[in-house]
Amino acid sequence: MFPSIEGADGEETLISWCLGGEKSSRRHSLKLTGGFSVKIKETIPNIVTLGNMVCGFTSILCVLHQRFEIAAWLIVAAMILDAFDGRLARMMKSSSKIGAQLDSMADLVTFGVAPALLVVSACNSLPVSILWGIGLFFMICSALRLARYNSQKEEGTSTPRHFFTGLPTTLSGGTVAQLIILDHFVQTRFDTNIVITLLPFITFALAVFMVSKIPFFNVTGKISIKQGIWAFVLELSAAALFFAIAPELALSTALSIYLIGCALYGIVKWKHLRKGYSTT
Numbered sequence: 431m432f433p434s435i436e437g438a439d440g441e442e443t444l445i446s447w448c449l450g451g452e453k454s455s456r457r458h459s460l461k462l463t464g465g466f467s468v469k470i471k472e473t474i475p476n477i478v479t480l481g482n483m484v485c486g487f488t489s490i491l492c493v494l495h496q497r498f499e500i501a502a503w504l505i506v507a508a509m510i511l512d513a514f515d516g517r518l519a520r521m522m523k524s525s526s527k528i529g530a531q532l533d534s535m536a537d538l539v540t541f542g543v544a545p546a547l548l549v550v551s552a553c554n555s556l557p558v559s560i561l562w563g564i565g566l567f568f569m570i571c572s573a574l575r576l577a578r579y580n581s582q583k584e585e586g587t588s589t590p591r592h593f594f595t596g597l598p599t600t601l602s603g604g605t606v607a608q609l610i611i612l613d614h615f616v617q618t619r620f621d622t623n624i625v626i627t628l629l630p631f632i633t634f635a636l637a638v639f640m641v642s643k644i645p646f647f648n649v650t651g652k653i654s655i656k657q658g659i660w661a662f663v664l665e666l667s668a669a670a671l672f673f674a675i676a677p678e679l680a681l682s683t684a685l686s687i688y689l690i691g692c693a694l695y696g697i698v699k700w701k702h703l704r705k706g707y708s709t710t
Contacts, residue, residue: 597689
């Protein structure tokens with residue numbers, strides 16, 4: 431109902447009523463807009479995480495169709511997505527419990543199930559029953575590693591930022607994928623299957639590293655624009671150039687150096703660093 435209008439006072443009443451209604455409409459509009467923007471901020475990192483899961487599922491389908499190299503490259507693509515979803519959420523200030531749980535589920539599919547199935551299907555140097563056992567052990571260790579991380583995060587365990595407790599599932603699954611890619615390169619160039627022969631044993635070692643408390647240095651925590659723009663650009667340029675020249679060797683070489691160096695460092699410094707590490 432419109433307010434009654436009588437003389438000058440009535441006109442003022444009408445004006446104030448109209449202005450008040452306009453302000454209320456604006457506040458409601460701003461509230462809706464703000465809520466919509468918050469939902470977008472929460473959705474974008476989750477979409478990246480789902481891309482990680484899609485890569486993992488597609489990798490499994492490729493393994494079932496004997497397309498092992500494509501399956502391995504899909505895991506590598508998922509590594510890139512996994513490296514960005516968490517940072518994107520923190521940058522947009524939209525971290526959520528749903529996003530954290532979704533990330534763990536995606537990691538289990540892509541870096542736990544897919545690499546295990548890849549090893550079981552691609553290798554033929556051992557009896558099938560042993561390969562099944564290694565694949566199952568790798569998947570279980572991946573799940574335990576993710577569960578340990580989630581529980582420590584929920585409990586609010588205070589740990590230093592620059593170390594992982596045990597090998598992260600992303601790096602272990604990525605290592606398996608890169609060894610499959612490296613095997614294709616080595617067989618094509620040198621006609622030898624040494625990589626695929628050693629892969630089951632390496633996979634077993636990676637699984638043990640995941641559930642261990644050996645400290646692994648958090649390299650990604652150090653590679654950022656905070657270290658200086660020129661150093662950051664130089665590191666990215668060198669990595670991109672190496673990957674462009676020899677993509678089959680780039681990540682395999684980097685991951686091998688990282689794993690060997692971290693394993694040796696962790697064993698030597700075990701007594702000094704075992705009380706707490708970053709579990710991210």
